[in-house]
Amino acid sequence: MPISEASRPQLDTFADHVTALLADPSTPHGLARTLRATAKEINLARHHHASQRASPNGRIDDTPTHVQIGGGAHRIDGFFNIDAVPPADLLWDVREGIPLQDATAQVLFSEHFLEHIDYPRSAKHFAREAHRVLAPGGQVITGVPDAAHVLTPYPAPLAEAVEMIDRWYASRTCRADITTYLDLINYVFRDQDDDPTYNPHYWAYDAEKLTQLFTEAGFTHIEPWPFDATIANPKREWASVYMTAFK
Ligand SMILES: C[S@@+](CC[C@H](N)C(=O)[O-])C[C@H]1O[C@@H](n2cnc3c(N)ncnc32)[C@H](O)[C@@H]1O
Incomplete structure (x- = not known):
């Protein structure tokens, strides 16, 4: 369901509060993490709301194949x-x-x-x-x-995952925190946790x-x-x- 027109002003007010709290350095770490996730969802909800206005029944008129x-x-x-x-x-x-x-x-x-x-x-x-x-x-x-790709070698020395680290994490700040094979598994399964733009990985698949x-x-x-x-x-x-x- 889209956000109703009636709730839209509340969303805007709420977004202002979230922005203010995130700008305040005294906001505790745990609350700030949650607020960053909330800010992302507010952004998605606003985009979605704008498109839903044009297609209120949830279906566009075009029929792309x-x-x-x-x-x-x-x-x-x-x-x-x-x-x-x-x-x-x-x-x-x-x-x-x-x-x-x-x-x-x-x-x-x-x-x-x-x-x-x-x-x-x-x-x-x-x-x-x-x-x-x-x-x-x-x-x-x-x-x-593919979850199997990272799980199959476990338990393993981190050295066995050199290619995955080079391909996926070498240029990212989290690279310094991958110091055991289990760190790598955690990053693969929670990738982009606390990222300001993207939602994290919620579920692993094979x-x-x-x-x-x-x-x-x-x-x-x-x-x-x-x-x-x-x-x-x-x-x-x-x-x-x-x-x-x-x-
Ligand atoms: C990791 S990126 C992958 C982009 C591209 N498929 C690729 O392989 O390079 C994940 C994409 O899924 C989109 N996405 C995440 N949640 C979504 C949702 N609920 N509805 C639509 N798109 C979503 C994101 O905005 C992002 O563009």
Whole structure:
């Protein structure tokens, strides 16, 4: 559900209070963490509210057949891009549903998006919504960081994870805090915790978990997706798992 017009002024007032508290250096660390997460959600709610005004029933009038969800800066030729924040063709919080008409899409594509929405409520809702909006024979392609990749070597010396650290964390401030293999697992599973822009990783997935999620949503044929760099972000190929579910 979108924020009602009646609640919108309260949201704006609340946002002002959050901003003021975050600017106050005496705000305690724990409260500030929560407020940063709240500020992110307020930002998403405002974007979503603006789009929902144009599509009050939660469905856009257009019927794009190829749709990318949570693509961020990665755009795909021929795909309509839906994301919670700019840049996107439509700003929409997909936890509120996929804003497409029933049985109209041929391909839904997302990568490194699903782990950023909460499980079970939002992830299961997303899978059910994918089933609703796909035409018969359509497919939803989902790529996520493969939990098996980081878990399988454990317990292990950190030296075994040199490639993952180089690829994912070498240029990030958290690199200095990854000093054991378990630190690495924690960062993979909680990535972008307390980040001012992105929601963190809420849930970890592997091929089995993706298959179960889409099976529960009504998909009958699910298989690994052969990575295609004309669609997917090339930097996501390593240590990710992609599955495609057909309606
Ligand atoms: C880690 S980025 C991945 C971007 C791109 N898919 C890639 O692989 O480079 C996660 C993306 O999911 C989007 N996202 C997160 N939660 C969302 C939501 N509730 N609704 C729509 N998009 C969301 C974020 O805004 C962000 O663009």
